Amino acid sequence: MALIKLENVSKYYKSGEGVSVGMQKVSLSFDAGEFVAIIGESGSGKSTLLNVISGLDTYEDGEVYLNDEETSHYTIKDWESYRAKYIGFIFQSYNIIDSYTVFQNVMLALEVQNYPKHLRKKRALELIDKVGLTSHKHHKAAKLSGGQKQRAVIARALAKDCPIIACDEPTGNLDSESSKQIIELLHEISKDKLIIIVTHNFDEVKQYATRKIKIHDGEVVEDKVLKRDVEIVKVEEPKTSKMTVGSVARFAIRNIFSIPRRFLLFLFLQLAIMVLFTNIFASFMRTANSFNPFDLFIGGDSINSVYKDHFSDNRFLILRQDNQPLSEADYEAISSVSGDFALYKDAFELDFASNYTFIFGGSYYGNAFFDSVYTIKDNPSLLIDGTLNLAANEIVVSNAFTEAVVGQNLEVSSFEYSTHNTVLTNITSDLLNYDAKLYDSYVELEINTDLKFYYSFASKDFPISLSSFDINYQDVTSIIVREYGRHEGKTYKVVGIYNDNFSEKIYFSEAALAVENIGSGFMLVAKNKSDATRIFNRIDKSVYRVIYPELELGELASITEPIKLVVKVFFYALAFAIGIFLYFLLATVTKNIMHSRMKDFAIYRSIGANQQKLALLVIFEQLFLMLIAFTLSMLILFYITRVDYSIYLTFSYLSRMDYVVLFALFAILTFRLASKFNNKTFKISVIENISESKEMGLWLK
CATH class of the missing domain: 3.40.50.300 (P-loop containing nucleotide triphosphate hydrolases)
Incomplete structure (x- = not known):
C-alpha cells in the first residue's frame, strides 16, 4: 500500500x-x-x-x-x-x-x-x-x-x-x-x-x-x-x-509586537479614530441632553429666567412639596440617593435671592453663578493661581472676573429670607395688583398657572401687577408670597483663580455652605451637569420639590420627553453614521496592511494551522490591538479633560453606559474587519495565498 x-x-x-x-x-x-x-x-x-x-x-x-x-x-x-x-x-x-x-x-x-x-x-x-x-x-x-x-x-x-x-x-x-x-x-x-x-x-x-x-x-x-x-x-x-486557544492568544500578542512599524501604524490609526469619534460622540450627547424643547415652543427663558441668574448647571435646591421645613430625616433620605454629590443644609438664602451684588474693589458684577469648591477639587491642574483649600470666609473665582486677584476681597450683598411664607390659592381680580407696601421688606412672588410659573419681586417702591406678565387672574392657581429682609454685605477673601473657561462662577468653601441647622431648603452640588441630571431623576418628586433650572419644568416636562427622545435618537444615528464613515477609512488602510501579511498566513496554513484557529488568531490580534488603542485613547482623553474645562464638561455628559456602547461599537467594527480578512484568506488555496502575497509586496517587512 x-x-x-x-x-x-x-x-x-x-x-x-x-x-x-x-x-x-x-x-x-x-x-x-x-x-x-x-x-x-x-x-x-x-x-x-x-x-x-x-x-x-x-x-x-x-x-x-x-x-x-x-x-x-x-x-x-x-x-x-x-x-x-x-x-x-x-x-x-x-x-x-x-x-x-x-x-x-x-x-x-x-x-x-x-x-x-x-x-x-x-x-x-x-x-x-x-x-x-x-x-x-x-x-x-x-x-x-x-x-x-x-x-x-x-x-x-x-x-x-x-x-x-x-x-x-x-x-x-x-x-x-x-x-x-x-x-x-x-x-x-x-x-x-x-x-x-x-x-x-x-x-x-x-x-x-x-x-x-x-x-x-x-x-x-x-x-x-x-x-x-x-x-x-x-x-x-x-x-x-489541535492548537489550544491559549496558544492562539499568545501568537496574537507575539504578532502584534513582532513588527514595531506595523504595530505603531495600526495603533496610530485606531487611536486617531477613537479619539476623534469619542469627541464627536460626546459633543453630540451634550447637545442632545442639553436640548430644551421649551426654548423652541414656549420660550424656556421666560420660565427659568430668575433661576438662571445664579444657578450653576450642576447644582439645584431641594424643598418639600408640602412647604414644610426640611428635617434631619429629609437630610438622611436625600443623602442616601446614589451618586457623587455634596449636600448642604439651610442653603436657601444663597439661591433664592436673585438680587446679589458682587464688588471687587470698585468693579461691580450683577450676575454670577454660585458653586461649591467641591466641584473643582478633582481638577487642580486648572487652578491659575492660589489654592483650593478654603476656609469659611475664602473663595475661588472664575477667570471671568478679570478684576479679581488673589488676596483681594469680594463684597457680597443680598436679601435674607424670612420665615414669612404665605400661599394664596383663592385668586380674585383684587389680587391682580399685589401691594408690597403691606410689608416693610422685600417680597418674592411665585405665581403659578397650569402651564407656567413666574417669579418676580416687589418692594415698597416697586409694587407688582400680574398684568405686567400678561396673566389673567382666572389662570392663576396659586401665589406664594415670601418675605425678605435686607442682608448686610459679607466679605470673602479671594484665595484662588480657576480656569473654567470664563463661566462666571464663584466657588464657596464647603465650610461656608455646610450650615449645621436644618433650614427650609437643601443645596445639592454634583461634579457636573450630567451627574446632577442623573441624581435629579433619582429623587422622589412626590415628597420633594427639586428646583433645577436646567430640568425642573413642572407638568410640561412629561410632554416634551418624546421630543427629547427623538432628538437623542437623531444624534445617536448621526454619531453612528460618522462612526461608519471613519470605519471605512480605517478599513481601507487596514485592508492593505492585512494583505501584506498574506505570506505569513499562507505559512501558518502550510504548517497545518486550521481555518478556525487562524480566524481566531486574526480576531485576537485585532481585538488586542483595539483594547490597547481604546485604553490609550481613554487615558489621552482623561488627560485632556484635566487641562481643558470645556472638554471636561463635554465628556461629563457621557455615562458609564455610553462608554460601554463605545467599547462595544469599536469591538464590533474590529470584529468585522477581522472577519472580512478571514473570508478573503480562506476563499483561496494556500498556494494562491502565497502567490497573492508576492504580488502585494511585503512593504511593511
Whole structure:
C-alpha cells in the first residue's frame, strides 16, 4: 500500500478567458523512505504536481489516495488536517516568517500541533542545533542569509515530525556550498520519511536521489528508479492534537509586537479614530441632553429666567412639596440617593435671592453663578493661581472676573429670607395688583398657572401687577408670597483663580455652605451637569420639590420627553453614521496592511494551522490591538479633560453606559474587519495565498 497514489490526476488554471493545463492524467505512487527528485523545464508542471501532492492546491480530475483513502471528497478542513499530519514544507522563497526569530519559527510548528508544552523549548533547541543554527537562534529571520533561512525552515519542518517533506526548489536561491549543505541535511533526515524535491538542477541531488520523475507540458515523461535497495517504511496515520486557544492568544500578542512599524501604524490609526469619534460622540450627547424643547415652543427663558441668574448647571435646591421645613430625616433620605454629590443644609438664602451684588474693589458684577469648591477639587491642574483649600470666609473665582486677584476681597450683598411664607390659592381680580407696601421688606412672588410659573419681586417702591406678565387672574392657581429682609454685605477673601473657561462662577468653601441647622431648603452640588441630571431623576418628586433650572419644568416636562427622545435618537444615528464613515477609512488602510501579511498566513496554513484557529488568531490580534488603542485613547482623553474645562464638561455628559456602547461599537467594527480578512484568506488555496502575497509586496517587512 503506497503512502500517496495519484491516478489520472489533472489540474487546470483559468487565465483570462482561457484555461491552461497545470498537469494532466498523472499517475504516480510514493512511499516513505524514498528520496524523489522531480525535474522539468520552467512551466512544465513540476511545482503543480508537488502542490497537489502536498494539499496546497486542489485538483479537478482523477483521484489522489492517501493510505488507499480517496481525497476527492476532502473539504478545506480535511486538507488542513492532512497538511498538519503529513506534510512539512521547504520552498525556494524560504517561506519563513521574517518578523520571528529562528527559535520562534521552530516553536510555531510545535505550538500549531500542540506539542507538549513542557517539552517544546527543549525540542526546538535540539532541532535548531541539528541544522547548525544554535548561534543564530534569537536572530530575526529577516537578518539571516539564504542558506540559514532554509536551515531554519528545515528545522521547522522536522518539528512537525511528519512523514512527508515537500521541497520546491529548496536550493534555487542559494550558492553552491549552501546548496550542498541543504541537500545533505535533507538526505540525512530521509531515512524514515518521503522526501520529494522539485529541482531544476538534478546534478545537485543525483548522489542521494532514489528516484527521478521528469515532467513535460504537465505530463510525466519519465519515472525512473535510481536505487533499488531503498527500505520502504510503513507509515501509520500520525496523531496530532489541535492548537489550544491559549496558544492562539499568545501568537496574537507575539504578532502584534513582532513588527514595531506595523504595530505603531495600526495603533496610530485606531487611536486617531477613537479619539476623534469619542469627541464627536460626546459633543453630540451634550447637545442632545442639553436640548430644551421649551426654548423652541414656549420660550424656556421666560420660565427659568430668575433661576438662571445664579444657578450653576450642576447644582439645584431641594424643598418639600408640602412647604414644610426640611428635617434631619429629609437630610438622611436625600443623602442616601446614589451618586457623587455634596449636600448642604439651610442653603436657601444663597439661591433664592436673585438680587446679589458682587464688588471687587470698585468693579461691580450683577450676575454670577454660585458653586461649591467641591466641584473643582478633582481638577487642580486648572487652578491659575492660589489654592483650593478654603476656609469659611475664602473663595475661588472664575477667570471671568478679570478684576479679581488673589488676596483681594469680594463684597457680597443680598436679601435674607424670612420665615414669612404665605400661599394664596383663592385668586380674585383684587389680587391682580399685589401691594408690597403691606410689608416693610422685600417680597418674592411665585405665581403659578397650569402651564407656567413666574417669579418676580416687589418692594415698597416697586409694587407688582400680574398684568405686567400678561396673566389673567382666572389662570392663576396659586401665589406664594415670601418675605425678605435686607442682608448686610459679607466679605470673602479671594484665595484662588480657576480656569473654567470664563463661566462666571464663584466657588464657596464647603465650610461656608455646610450650615449645621436644618433650614427650609437643601443645596445639592454634583461634579457636573450630567451627574446632577442623573441624581435629579433619582429623587422622589412626590415628597420633594427639586428646583433645577436646567430640568425642573413642572407638568410640561412629561410632554416634551418624546421630543427629547427623538432628538437623542437623531444624534445617536448621526454619531453612528460618522462612526461608519471613519470605519471605512480605517478599513481601507487596514485592508492593505492585512494583505501584506498574506505570506505569513499562507505559512501558518502550510504548517497545518486550521481555518478556525487562524480566524481566531486574526480576531485576537485585532481585538488586542483595539483594547490597547481604546485604553490609550481613554487615558489621552482623561488627560485632556484635566487641562481643558470645556472638554471636561463635554465628556461629563457621557455615562458609564455610553462608554460601554463605545467599547462595544469599536469591538464590533474590529470584529468585522477581522472577519472580512478571514473570508478573503480562506476563499483561496494556500498556494494562491502565497502567490497573492508576492504580488502585494511585503512593504511593511
